[in-house]
Amino acid sequence: xxxxxxxxxxxxxxxxILILGSMPGKKSLQMQQYYAFPQNQFWKIMFYLFNKEFxxxxxxxxxxxxxxxxxxxxxxxxxxxxxxxxxxxxxxIDNNIPKLIENHPNIQTIFCNGxxxxxxLLKIVGKDFGLPMIVLPSTSPLHTVKFEEKLESWRVxxxxx
Numbered sequence: 001x002x003x004x005x006x007x008x009x010x011x012x013x014x015x016x017i018l019i020l021g022s023m024p025g026k027k028s029l030q031m032q033q034y035y036a037f038p039q040n041q042f043w044k045i046m047f048y049l050f051n052k053e054f055x056x057x058x059x060x061x062x063x064x065x066x067x068x069x070x071x072x073x074x075x076x077x078x079x080x081x082x083x084x085x086x087x088x089x090x091x092x093i094d095n096n097i098p099k100l101i102e103n104h105p106n107i108q109t110i111f112c113n114g115x116x117x118x119x120x121l122l123k124i125v126g127k128d129f130g131l132p133m134i135v136l137p138s139t140s141p142l143h144t145v146k147f148e149e150k151l152e153s154w155r156v157x158x159x160x161x
Contacts, residue, residue, distance in 0.1 A: 001090070004029055005078040009100055010062055011071035017109045017160050018100070022116040023076040023092075025084030025140075033058050034072055037084070039141035042113065045154050046070075069161055071107060073100060075120035085142065086116040094124050101131065109160040114138030132160075 006023055027037040035042035043061055047054045050068055055061060065072055079092035101107055110133045112118035118135040125133075137143055137150045 001080040003078055003080055006074040006076055009071060009073035011104050012066060014069050015071035015104050015107050016069040017111060018071045018107050019111045019113060020117045020121060021074045021113045022086050023074055023079055023089060040139050041147055041150060042139040045139060045151055048151055075117045097124050111136055111157060
């Protein structure tokens with residue numbers, strides 16, 4: 001099994017919230033883009049949340065996050081995994097989330113894209129980390145909740161901006 005590595009964080013001095021995934025899937029690793037798998041609803045949700053016309057262009061997507069003070073990263077730095085499922089992740093090494101927060105002191109809230117990222121985050125920082133940590137339904141197509149329900153849950157992000 002090959003070892004795979006996540007991407008650097010997308011964050012700047014204006015980032016107020018941090019969204020954490022678990023580990024990029026096969027398509028994302030291939031494209032070197034966060035949430036590149038077309039059936040993953042992350043980008044669709046982001047564009048809906050901020051009333052912007054959906055775009056496939058990665059730079060436009062990143063700009064949308066930055067304009068809205070959102071940082072993006074994964075809890076896992078590297079791991080072994082067959083396919084793209086979180087359940088297949090083995091031998092994981094964590095990203096240094098506390099260091100990212102320290103380097104971006106305007107980040108006030110952490111949102112986790114699904115249970116795996118939340119569980120890993122708790123292992124990394126503990127329950128008493130000092131920032132709100134909110135778990136949201138995974139945007140993965142494997143999490144078979146209707147888009148509208150996911151979107152409704154994700155709307156909470158706007159309350160923290």
